[in-house]
Amino acid sequence: MKTKITLFAAMMLFAFSQAQYLKVEGKTLKTANGTPLILKGMNYPILDDGDVDFNVASTYQTKINEFVKTGANAIRIPWNTNGVHWRDVNAPGTLQSYIDNGKLAAFIDYCTSKGLYTILEIHDLTCTNDWATFNTKIMDFWKQTAIKNIINARQDRVIINFANEFGSDTAWGGSTTDFTNNYAAAVASLRTEGYKVPLMIDAPDCGMASSTLVNNSAATIYNADNLKNVIFSAHTYWVGYANNNAAIDAKMLEMKNSPYYFFLGEIANIQDANACGDTDINHIYKRVLTKACEYGIGWLAWSYYKDCAAQRQVTTTGMFANLTTYGNDIVNNSVYGLKSTTCYSALAVGNQMLDMKGVRIVPNPVKDNFKIESDKKVVSVQAFDFGGKLLKLKTTDNHEFKIQASTSVVNLKIKLEDGSEVTKKLIIEK
Numbered sequence: 437m438k439t440k441i442t443l444f445a446a447m448m449l450f451a452f453s454q455a456q457y458l459k460v461e462g463k464t465l466k467t468a469n470g471t472p473l474i475l476k477g478m479n480y481p482i483l484d485d486g487d488v489d490f491n492v493a494s495t496y497q498t499k500i501n502e503f504v505k506t507g508a509n510a511i512r513i514p515w516n517t518n519g520v521h522w523r524d525v526n527a528p529g530t531l532q533s534y535i536d537n538g539k540l541a542a543f544i545d546y547c548t549s550k551g552l553y554t555i556l557e558i559h560d561l562t563c564t565n566d567w568a569t570f571n572t573k574i575m576d577f578w579k580q581t582a583i584k585n586i587i588n589a590r591q592d593r594v595i596i597n598f599a600n601e602f603g604s605d606t607a608w609g610g611s612t613t614d615f616t617n618n619y620a621a622a623v624a625s626l627r628t629e630g631y632k633v634p635l636m637i638d639a640p641d642c643g644m645a646s647s648t649l650v651n652n653s654a655a656t657i658y659n660a661d662n663l664k665n666v667i668f669s670a671h672t673y674w675v676g677y678a679n680n681n682a683a684i685d686a687k688m689l690e691m692k693n694s695p696y697y698f699f700l701g702e703i704a705n706i707q708d709a710n711a712c713g714d715t716d717i718n719h720i721y722k723r724v725l726t727k728a729c730e731y732g733i734g735w736l737a738w739s740y741y742k743d744c745a746a747q748r749q750v751t752t753t754g755m756f757a758n759l760t761t762y763g764n765d766i767v768n769n770s771v772y773g774l775k776s777t778t779c780y781s782a783l784a785v786g787n788q789m790l791d792m793k794g795v796r797i798v799p800n801p802v803k804d805n806f807k808i809e810s811d812k813k814v815v816s817v818q819a820f821d822f823g824g825k826l827l828k829l830k831t832t833d834n835h836e837f838k839i840q841a842s843t844s845v846v847n848l849k850i851k852l853e854d855g856s857e858v859t860k861k862l863i864i865e866k
Contacts, residue, residue, distance in 0.1 A: 457591035457632045458553070460665050460697045465634070465734070468592035475553060475734040476774055477510030478503070478750055478766070479702060483521055483531070484514075484742040485754060490539040497546055501844055503740055504550045504863060505756040505801055506767045507774035511552045512701065512736050514559040514600060517577050541586045548593045551845035551861060555636065555701075555736075556587075557597035563642040565604040567618050574599050575622060579629050587633060597636040597701070598622060601643040601671060605652070608641045615640050616653040620660035627662055636667040638701060643671030646687055646698070654696045668694075669701035671738075672724045673708075675715055681723055688727040700728060700735035705762045706748050713745025722765075725772035729779035737766045795850055801863035805836040813853040819862070820847045839864065 456468050465473045480503065482488055488495045503511065516524070516531060523530040534540045544554050558574050577583065578596065587594050603619070604610025619637050626635060637657060639649045649668045658666050670691065678684045691698035703724055709715040728735050741754040750763030759767060767774050777796070796809040808814055819827040819839055827846060830838045839846065841864060848860045 457665075458593070458595060458634050459663075460634055460667060463695070463697055465667070465697060473553075474732060475510035475555075475699070475736070477508035477512070477552070477736050478506065478740040478774075479512040479514070479736050479738045480740040481514045481559075481742050483516070483523060487754065490534045490543060493542060493546070496543055499741070499754050500546060500550055500552070502751070502754060502756045504552065504845060505865065506740075506750070507863070509551060509553060509861075510555065510734070510736060511547055511740075512555040512557060512597065514557055517558060517560055517573050520560050535580075535582045535586070541589075544586070544590055544594065548590070549845075551863075553593050553595065554590075555595040555597050557600050557636075559600045561602045562600045564602060565608075565610045567603075567614060570599060570602060571618065571622075574602075575625065578626055578631075584629060584631070588630065591631075591633045595634045595636055595667065596626070596631065597638070597669070599638070601638050603638075603640045605640040605645050605648045607645070607648075610640065612640070612648060612652050615648070616656045619653070620657045623657055623666065624660045624662075632663060632665065634665050634667050635661065636669050636699070636701070639668070639670045642673065643669065643702060644673055644677050646670035646677075646691060650690050650694045650696075650698075654694065658696055667697050667699050669699045671702035672700060672720060673702070673704065673717065674720050674724075675707050675709060675717055679720065681719075684720060684723045685727060688724065688731060688733070691733065692731040698733060700724065700733060702738040703735055704738045704748050706745055708744075713743075713748055725769075729772045729776075795852075795858045795860065797848065797860050797862055800860075801865045803865045805832055805834075805838050806862065807834075807836045808848075808850060810850070810852065814850055815853055816851045818849045820849065 458468065459466050465475070467473050482496060482499065485499065488499060490496065518524060518532055519528065521531055547554050558577060560574065561570060587596065603615045605612040605615055623635050639645045649670070654668055658664060674684065674687070678687045703721045705716070705718045705721055706713045707715040707717045725735065737750060739748060740750045743749050746752065747760060747762060749760055750766055752758045752760055765773065770776055770778065772779055798807055798809055800806065808817065817829060817837065819829045819841070821827060821841065828840045832838060844864050846862050846864065848862050850858045850860060852858065
């Protein structure tokens, strides 16, 4: 009996010692239960969407329901500190009220219920180099108790992105040393505040100078983190950095070969060189995503909806039925699109295990019935919501399946005749 109790205690200690938060391990991001994860999704400046009122949940739920139809498993949300966004200008204190009254938390929870991981970023200092403001106003935002409570209660689904495209290296008239040391201090500071979630740092020079991160800053910032849970992010507006395939390939290979975890926080089809949307970079993003597919690097498109340039939006209205030309490629490209199953074939993408066993869900997304195609015999199929609740699954005379679910995304656990199991994410169109 003593042996059994000791063994049980050891098992419980082991269980509680495992990370209960998203965790970078070497070159791999893992879920709280240790499953490898590659984030593929879109930025959505939802605060700029005048149709959305965070006090009326149905307004953002409608847009998120459409968002997940793209196959994305991640959403990056630009946020602002007090008094910066037009919502605060029109009604002072609006954004802080969303934080204090639980509306931001409810929004993140809804994203989670739809199978999305949420990256929260502060947009105040985009393409600036004001370290005094960063170290006060921006850091104070992350240190406030209300934000800590929201994120720490959801640390298995949330990533902190300190500040969008902030900081300049020496080449842009700033200081690479200042960039490195200030971010290293910021990382250490948030760990002292009790955060365990991944901390994302955008490259300097509007997020574009990935080489500065790789060669000058990443090691120092990484070593400042006692949890070693850092994500380095590049934004590939590279018309002045990598404007041909050879240069793009070199940048991507540099990130692949780095010992640190790199991510593409923004890719897009046009760039703001001198004015909004004035420079075509279709050739850049398509090459970038092709190499990202090859190297297993996660990415986010800018932007799902609401941009100063309509052609840089994935959808014209925030509805999946109204994809732009760019959006159609982001979603449906057979090589790198959000719905593609040819990339990352041995790694988990969100809650869907893209395996090597040749298992396919057809159609996906589904409105009514669906079928499972497999190179091996399917022995059993179970459906679960994201809380782990077993859902009712019916079979039809045509060997198809019909599911009863209130959620729009479910996990299918498929057991094959060789004893192996595959988990697939099924999107249900309401």
